[in-house]
Amino acid sequence: MDQNLLERLKAYTVVVADTGDINSIEKFRPQDATTNPSLITAAAQMPEYTDIVSGALGWARKEAGQGADAGAIVGLAIDRLAVDFGLRILKIVPGRVSTEVDARLSYDAQATVDKARRIIRLYEEAGASRERILIKIASTWEGIRAAEVLEKEGIRCNLTLLFGVHQAIACAEAGVTLISPFVGRILDWYLKDTGRASYPPAEDPGVVSVTRIYNYYKKHGYKTEVMGASFRNIDEIKELAGCDLLTIAPKLLAELASARGDLPRKLDPEAARAMSIEKIRMDEATFRAMHAADRMASEKLSEGIDGFSKALATLEGLLRERLEKGAAS
Known part of the structure; x- marks a missing residue:
């Protein structure tokens, strides 16, 4: 059968749409979908999603009650907006949707737990099962500890950045x-x-990093799934064929869907189990020492948290503006 590369990839790997744009999800019909503050902020500014934004603000006004200030209403509306996008996505995908906790809480484990519980409560009040929701949390030490608590409560987590x-x-x-x-x-x-201007696909540092993590997990029998994210080109995706999941932006999904050719499996659990990979004992001191020694990871984690925090601030400004317009009309 003459399959395109997207269809071939789906034979080895669960394909996830990396977007808040519901129209794109309907087009490519992935198994799961992921969102983040930047994607939700972008989607919230699209004319076709005005009804979702208006609905979230209306709900937040009622929830906050008489006399509530704009900041309280906007805070509630952001949670509602993320959940409302997620609920619409769940009507399209057969699997799960990832919804992100406020990135500004990334170094506060208890606040992250509280926010995640609130998001799950909103989903469940709307009739969604928590089994279909992944709470996205930044991979700080504090975020990982929050996820450990949440997983024990049956709240599944997607550790990002x-x-x-x-x-x-x-x-x-x-x-x-x-x-x-x-x-x-x-x-x-x-x-x-x-x-450098480029790397050969197999030597791409991002590809090398995910391959190492995948092999480590499979060698040592961890059940945590690996979902490669944040791709720059389809060569990176092809090099990670066989990864548990890959979350891919609509532009690259379209490229894969229009391309033909072979797509050999590059990551394989049986091959990983046969490898000699030393197990690393991880505690807080080891984590912090390794993080400090890894300049790339340290810089990109901080940069990512800052970027998502700025996206949330932009979204807050957008919602506040619409709230004021609504009050004036």
Whole structure:
């Protein structure tokens, strides 16, 4: 059968749509979908989603009650908006949707737990099962500890902004459901740091990092799933064929769907189990020492948290503006 590369990839790997754009999800029909603050902020500014934004603000006004200030209403609306996008996505995909906790809570384990519980409560009040929701949390030490608590409560977690093997090992030992190592952002860092214009696909530092994590997990029998994320080109995706999951932006999904050719499996659990890979004992001191020694992981984690925090601030401004317009009309 003459299959395109997207269809061939689905034979080895669960394909996930990396977008808040519901129309794109309907087009490509992935198994799962992931969102983040940047994607939700972008989607919230599209005219076709005005009804979701208006609905979230209306709900937040009622929830906050008479006399509530704009900040309280906007805070509630952001949670509602993320859940409302997620609920619409769940009507399209057969699997799971990932919804992210406020990135500004990334170094506060208890606040992260509280926010995650609130998000799950909103989903469940709307009739969604928690088994279909992944709570996205940044892979700080505090975020991983929060995820450990949540997993014990049956709240499944997707640990994001993951750049180093130390983060991956800590996540697996905490029993998290899934991790999202960021392939393209790792490549970005190395291109800038080395001054190189490119890497051969198999030597792409992001590809090498995810391959190492995948093999480590399979060798040592961890159940945590590996979902490569943040791709810059389809060559990176092809090099990771066989990864548990890959979350891919609509532009690259379209490229895969229009391309033909062979797509050999590159990552294989049986091959990984046959490898000689030393197990690393992970505790807080080891994690922090490895993180400090990994300049790329340290810089990209901080940068990623800052980026998602800025996206949330932009979304807050957008919602506040619409709230004021609504009050004035």
